[in-house]
Amino acid sequence: MKGMLAMAQQHYIKYLRDVKDQSISQIAEQLGVSWRTAKKYADCSDWNKAEPPLRGKFPIMEAYRVQVDTWLMEDQARPKKQRHTAKRIYDRLVTEFGFAGSDRTVRYYVAKRKSELQIEKSEPYIRLEHPGGEAQADFGTFQAIIGGQLVERKMLILSYPYSNAAFVFVTPKENTECFLEGLRQLFEMSGGVPNRIWFDNLSAAVVSVGTDGNRKLTDEFQRFALHYRFQPVFCNPAQGNEKGHVENKVGYARRNWCVPLPVANDLEQLQKIMNQQALEDLRRPHYAKEVLQQDLWEQEKIKLLELPLIPYEAFRLESVKANGYGEVLIDQKTVKIPSIRSHERVWVKYWWDKVDVLNDSYEVLITLPRGYMDESVPVDLQTMLQPLYSKPKALDYSSVLAFLPSQTKGFLQSVEGKSRKTRIGWIIRMLKTYQIEEIERCLTQEDQDDVSRLEHVLYRLRHPEIIPAPMKDSRTPSVFVGYQPDLTRYDQLQRTEVRK
Structure with a gap:
């Protein structure tokens, strides 16, 4: 028997004890209950109905209320998908403060405080199953602190539904150069290329979707897919749930890897932080298969396609004419280029993170960072x-x-x-x-x-005090410069006081 016994059973235990004079062990064996359960009801002397436990008071949380309340208050200024969940708060309390209470206590307290702070709860995600060797890709937006500045960055996640493994590439934008460079690096992180990859109808890959569902893909994306030999599969418009695993993983990464906000000195260090999070996540059990995700990933890796010997170079090349001042328009900004003449034509080579300006012989004249690399979010x-x-x-x-x-x-x-x-x-x-x-x-x-x-x-x-510099006088004869008159001689001009 499990759980609380029915009143009839409780009454029968008391009957066996008081009337039949059976021992606790005999009652437990006869009714198939534990010795402690039989003891509880057989020798019970107070049968008043117990009052339900009070909710809303959390004595074990007293020492942590300030920390938790601070996190929840700060969440109100964060993107909705990058706020603390009760699970994340519990994990942080255990890891950072040695919290000894239960997960349920934290959940009750957080639910109460979120209600008081009027914080909306996030929507649940939908789980989908896929065979091994297939992947799903999607972008997610998150905030981080880089070099002391609040920035908004994109995470391109490649997730593998079979093993629940996922790899992350951090990028400033979702343009074609960032998208293809991200996929290339994600393939290298995976150690191979998925046979099929599910995508949204993102503009970096899809030009248009016809009424019959046929898609016109960009030339750059088609070359990339041919280079890595994977089959792209696109979701129906407004049906993102068809790639529900990666959308789940984007939400999971934001809630667990980006709370609190990641802090890094530069984009390279931020990428290392996310890589470490992804690798550590492989060490937990699969949510449904009760096997370590690392073991499932080792099984799935052998189904991936081999990487090509030559990596794909994702860039966009444009011919641009300089203006009369030798300036070129790059990323919607006018930039002065040294060593070029007025109205000269140059090549502008856009990579995901930089821009090369080339002459007619394709020699690099100057390399500049992409205009969006230093963009930050104003902090109030x-x-x-x-x-x-x-x-x-x-x-x-x-x-x-x-x-x-x-x-x-x-x-x-x-x-x-x-x-x-x-x-x-x-x-x-x-x-x-x-x-x-x-x-x-x-x-x-x-x-x-x-x-x-x-x-x-x-x-x-x-408003510093401005002290004017001494005025220069070029007309006064030098003999008089610095001359100090003897004012006592003027006393002779005073009238003598007339005595009466």
Whole structure:
């Protein structure tokens, strides 16, 4: 018997104990229940109905409320698909803070707090099954912190439904060059090429979809598919669920690999972080087959096509005419190119991350980064700091620290309690007028303890006192330059006081 016994069974156990005078072991053996269950009901003296457990109070969560509340408040400023789930919060509490409570306690608390903060719950995903050797590809958007700047990047994921393995390529955009370069690198990460790959009708591969469902593919994508010998399969319009596995994996990657926001010095380091996450994910059991995904992936790898000896080079070549100033239009921006003449024609070679400008002999004149490589997302520090004004202790667990310069960060973290609240309020107020760089400069030059004086210092830094240089006089004879008159001689001109 499992679970709580029916009242009739409880009554019979009590009857055997009190009337038949049977032992606990005899009752347990006769009814097929555990000794502890038989003991519980046989010797029970209080049969009052127990009150249901109270929900909404989480004593074990008291020490972690600040951290969890901070994460949930910050999530309101994050993309919906890149917010903390209860599972992710539980994992972070265990890993980062040694949380000893249960997963269920965290789920109850998070559900309660999300309801209070009016955070919408994400939609469930649909699971699909596919044979080994097939893959699905799709883009997803996520945010990260690169070089102290908040950026929006794309993750191109190649997922294998049979083993649930997935590999990720981080790219700034979804254009043709990024898409094909991403697939090439994903094939190399996989150690082979899938026989079939399912795609959306993305513009980097599909020019148009006819009324009969036939697709006109771009020449570049067709050459790429021929080079790697895979068969592309495209979903019906507005039927993304036909490649539900990769959409599931994009959501999984955002929730588990991008929460909290990944922090890296550059795009290369961010790629390494995502690669490590993908490899570690292979070590968990398959969600349905109860086998390690790594073992299933080893079985699936042998079904992949071999990589070609020569990798495909994904680029776009355009002939461009310089203007009268020797400038060329590249990525919608006018760029001065050295060593070319006015109105000269040059070749512009667009790679996914750079641009080569070539002469008629295809010699590289200059190499420039693509215009979108340094794009960042504006960070509203006022909005991020506002919740911390009422909960200054939460600053130590907040991701806003990643966006603050060193002096500003130290200015806030060096004090606690009311002093920290005062300083957070001061920063919020100053950000209405000044840039964070100006505040950082002020804190670098001045004593941080006197907060009341800092605002005057900020104003002085923005509006420095201008002292005019001495005026040069070229007309005064040199004999008189620097001459100091004897003013006492003028006393002789004063009238003598007339005495009465």
